[in-house]
Amino acid sequence: MPFPKKPFMPHVLIIHEVEDYAAWKKIFDTAAGIRKKAGERAYQVLKYQDDANKIVHFSEWTSLEEARRFFESPELIRIRAEAGVKAPDFIYLNQLESATL
Numbered sequence: 001m002p003f004p005k006k007p008f009m010p011h012v013l014i015i016h017e018v019e020d021y022a023a024w025k026k027i028f029d030t031a032a033g034i035r036k037k038a039g040e041r042a043y044q045v046l047k048y049q050d051d052a053n054k055i056v057h058f059s060e061w062t063s064l065e066e067a068r069r070f071f072e073s074p075e076l077i078r079i080r081a082e083a084g085v086k087a088p089d090f091i092y093l094n095q096l097e098s099a100t101l
Contacts, residue, residue, distance in 0.1 A: 019084030027083040039066035
């Protein structure tokens with residue numbers, strides 16, 4: 001019997017540089033509750049192989065509208081500045097396919 005397909009979820013890919021990864025991560029972890037309340041359902045944090053302060057935040061959201069509203073909110077703009085985020089690049093994505101090999 002085939003497994004039921006998981007509904008496709010919207011994703012956000014954020015690429016940014018931070019002043020200090022440990023300081024950024026502390027604020028990122030503290031903001032977990034507001035991210036969840038805003039609609040984030042799962043995430044991954046990755047770093048560039050040769051630069052621990054270049055971060056990729058890849059997250060799954062309930063909707064792209066909720067994600068955009070959250071990431072563009074004055075509260076999050078303030079939090080990003082406090083966390084030492086430099087010039088984030090937001091990419092809003094709709095999933096087309098997913099599989100595990």
